[in-house]
Amino acid sequence: MDVVTLSRIQFAVTIIYHFMFVPVSIGLGLVVALAERRFYKSGDPKDRASSDFWIRLFTATFAVGVATGISMEFAFGTNWATYSRFVGDIFGAPLAAEGLFAFFLESIFLGVLLFGREKVSKRFYHLAAWLVWIGSMLSALWIIIANSWMQTPAGFKVEGGKAVLTDFFAAALNPSTIPRYLHTIDATLMVGGFVAMAIAAYYMRKGTHVHFARATMATGIVIAAIFTVLMLPAGHLQSLEVLDNQPAKMAAFEGHYADGPMPLGILGFVDEANGQVVGIGIPTGVNLLAGDFSGTKSYLGLNSFAAADLPPVQTTYQTYHWMILLWGLMVLVVGGAWWLNRKGKLEGNKKLLGLLVWSPLLPMLAIQLGWAAAEIGRQPWIVTGQLRTVDAVSKAVPAGEVLVTLLLFAAFYLLIYVAWARIVVRIIKKGPAVTEGVE
Numbered sequence: 001m002d003v004v005t006l007s008r009i010q011f012a013v014t015i016i017y018h019f020m021f022v023p024v025s026i027g028l029g030l031v032v033a034l035a036e037r038r039f040y041k042s043g044d045p046k047d048r049a050s051s052d053f054w055i056r057l058f059t060a061t062f063a064v065g066v067a068t069g070i071s072m073e074f075a076f077g078t079n080w081a082t083y084s085r086f087v088g089d090i091f092g093a094p095l096a097a098e099g100l101f102a103f104f105l106e107s108i109f110l111g112v113l114l115f116g117r118e119k120v121s122k123r124f125y126h127l128a129a130w131l132v133w134i135g136s137m138l139s140a141l142w143i144i145i146a147n148s149w150m151q152t153p154a155g156f157k158v159e160g161g162k163a164v165l166t167d168f169f170a171a172a173l174n175p176s177t178i179p180r181y182l183h184t185i186d187a188t189l190m191v192g193g194f195v196a197m198a199i200a201a202y203y204m205r206k207g208t209h210v211h212f213a214r215a216t217m218a219t220g221i222v223i224a225a226i227f228t229v230l231m232l233p234a235g236h237l238q239s240l241e242v243l244d245n246q247p248a249k250m251a252a253f254e255g256h257y258a259d260g261p262m263p264l265g266i267l268g269f270v271d272e273a274n275g276q277v278v279g280i281g282i283p284t285g286v287n288l289l290a291g292d293f294s295g296t297k298s299y300l301g302l303n304s305f306a307a308a309d310l311p312p313v314q315t316t317y318q319t320y321h322w323m324i325l326l327w328g329l330m331v332l333v334v335g336g337a338w339w340l341n342r343k344g345k346l347e348g349n350k351k352l353l354g355l356l357v358w359s360p361l362l363p364m365l366a367i368q369l370g371w372a373a374a375e376i377g378r379q380p381w382i383v384t385g386q387l388r389t390v391d392a393v394s395k396a397v398p399a400g401e402v403l404v405t406l407l408l409f410a411a412f413y414l415l416i417y418v419a420w421a422r423i424v425v426r427i428i429k430k431g432p433a434v435t436e437g438v439e
Helices: 003-042 045-078 081-115 122-151 168-172 177-206 210-245 247-253 285-289 313-342 350-357 361-376 399-430
Strands: 156-159 162-165 264-271 276-282 381-383
Touching: 003 045, 003 122, 003 177, 003 210, 003 361, 003 399, 045 081, 045 122, 045 210, 045 399, 081 122, 081 162, 081 168, 081 381, 122 168, 122 177, 122 381, 177 210, 177 313, 177 350, 177 361, 210 247, 210 285, 210 313, 247 313, 264 285, 264 313, 276 285, 313 350, 313 361
Parallel strands: none
Antiparallel strands: 156 162, 264 276
């Protein structure tokens, strides 16, 4: 494989691995804040044990997420030097802001949670829990700003082969920033709800830590239900943005070849040789979702773009639609869990509890598919309309060196993942450690 392909694979491995931990940490940040709020209100030692338990899980995940995020940013300079030179003036501000205004905030108040329980007031400790969660969401904001600029660049001009910032707010609030941020944050908070449900299901199945399990199941169902429902308008807003600003990507999402009203696919296969989708769909469905109830508005098809400007259609179509199908499955899981828990039929059903233990895989897989659709659908551009991916790699790095580092990264990431998993499993098996003789 050539250096471009290997560099893309290496970055994909890094970002996929990194984004295994980011949604968990942001989602658990909300669970931590709610658990600490419960203890702040009740003063019950069992609620304090619950808060401490979630803080330990959050910290283990946060640490790995930070480490993998740093290696991802180093890749800009090592494998993607041409890209770094082109976007350096744009990316400097959001990446610096992410470190100064978000990461420091999150880290400082996480230190309070870890070491300040007996050293600060109860009110300040409660506030710190919320600030850790807010810091994690601010961190995501600045990274989303940078990524969104690559999708829909704005507030710049090109001088001497580089993108020069001309309007910070236009660049930061480019057309896709807000829809992408809302979509991403909602997905991460869904993960938090599903993780809470899974851990509660694990204890219910074993019949241990009953007080914690019941409270956590109720909290997890509420979080998962709220943000699974909110994903509908968030995803819709994101799709409308793509429809307006990245027509080639939207055409690939739906396997839409000829100009005209755009169907909404449900499940299918793209017959690229004949330029059609074989499967189940709703004729003019995209028109209806975009507010064109007459179904007559024409949207550009893939045939209207140069072949060199088209993304891999089959991969883009499948990742996009399987992400949506997984959302539908999550609606059923959350709705079923809510109904059974409300009727008191969930706690004793070991088969369903066993399925809930594995339920966080649904939003995690959907998130990875969503990012794949967004990034693969942007190809062949690394910065839409400005810089092609093939032109963005480091010219002096040979393919052999990229391959070696790819293998080393993969092996090291596997080692870190095993270590993280062992720590998390140990924390979960131990459970919330309640003092003062309370179970």
